[in-house]
Amino acid sequence: xxxxxxxxxxxxxxxxxxxxALEFATLCASRSGEVRGATWAEIDLRxxxxxxxxxxxxxxxxxxxxxxxxxxxxxxxxxxxEASPFIFAAPRAGQLSDMTISAVMRRMQADExxxxxxxxxxxxxxxxxxxxxxxxxxxxxxxxxTDYPRDMAEIALAHRVGSEVERAYRRGDMIxxxxxxxxxxxxxxxxx
Numbered sequence: 572x573x574x575x576x577x578x579x580x581x582x583x584x585x586x587x588x589x590x591x592a593l594e595f596a597t598l599c600a601s602r603s604g605e606v607r608g609a610t611w612a613e614i615d616l617r618x619x620x621x622x623x624x625x626x627x628x629x630x631x632x633x634x635x636x637x638x639x640x641x642x643x644x645x646x647x648x649x650x651x652x653e654a655s656p657f658i659f660a661a662p663r664a665g666q667l668s669d670m671t672i673s674a675v676m677r678r679m680q681a682d683e684x685x686x687x688x689x690x691x692x693x694x695x696x697x698x699x700x701x702x703x704x705x706x707x708x709x710x711x712x713x714x715x716x717t718d719y720p721r722d723m724a725e726i727a728l729a730h731r732v733g734s735e736v737e738r739a740y741r742r743g744d745m746i747x748x749x750x751x752x753x754x755x756x757x758x759x760x761x762x763x
Contacts (some may be wrong), residue, residue, distance in 0.1 A: 575708050578691045578700070579760040586763065589671040591645055592659035596672070596702060598642040598757055600709035600727055602629065603702045607667045610656040610745075619643050637750035641762035671703055712759060719752050729754060749755060 587604055596606040599607035605623055614621050619638040628634050638646070646658060661671070676691070680699040683690035691700040713724035727749050 574691070575705075575712075576759065576761045578679070580760065582675070583762070585675065585679070587675070587708045588649075588659050588661075589667060591649065592667060593644045593672050593675050593702060595642055595659070597760065598639055598645070598762060599636050600706050600756065601636065602706070603669055604753050605634075606670065607657075607659060607669065609658045611651065611658060612656065614638075614658070616643055616646060617745050619750070635697055637753050639744050639750075639753045639757040639762075641757045642753070676700060676702060677746070709756060712756065713752065716759070717752070717755065723749055723752060724743045740753075 592606050611615050621636040623634045625632045649658050652660045652664050659667050661667050680690045693700055713719050
């Protein structure tokens with residue numbers, strides 16, 4: 572999606588928990604399942620780090636996300652539901668469904684088409700954009716519009732980097748270097 576900043580501005584105008592979850596997912600370049608399952612206990616607002624346990628990650632290893640100012644502001648603004656550990660809780664305090672987040676994007680697309688515009692389309696397929704495509708947009712931005720190293724972008728996406736031997740020796744996750752990258756991403760989106 573080449574007009575991601577326009578899409579992001581439209582998203583920020585939408586109300587609701589699912590819209591905030593999608594906004595947070597975009598700012599963090601995270602999978603929707605990681606965001607839907609995010610708990611208050613995983614967030615360290617003082618350090619601006621979100622730590623996702625290995626059990627919740629696709630790669631079965633802990634992942635830390637450097638929270639940009641706008642991402643931290645979303646967390647700070649979310650009301651806490653006493654009966655729920657989830658930051659982006661469903662109305663009955665459970666976890667949001669994946670369809671809830673996808674529905675935000677579908678409604679945004681429908682509103683654009685209703686207004687006589689083509690909407691928010693994937694530039695390769697020409698199909699309406701979907702939540703997971705935002706991670707691809709982040710990766711393209713990191714590769715084409717910035718000087719950030721490939722490995723740093725891949726680590727931000729929680730992808731495995733390097734061979735098994737290299738991973739055995741690389742124990743750091745470049746969190747402080749990634750912090751600036753995520754702030755720049757937020758700025759690119761128009762949130763910074």
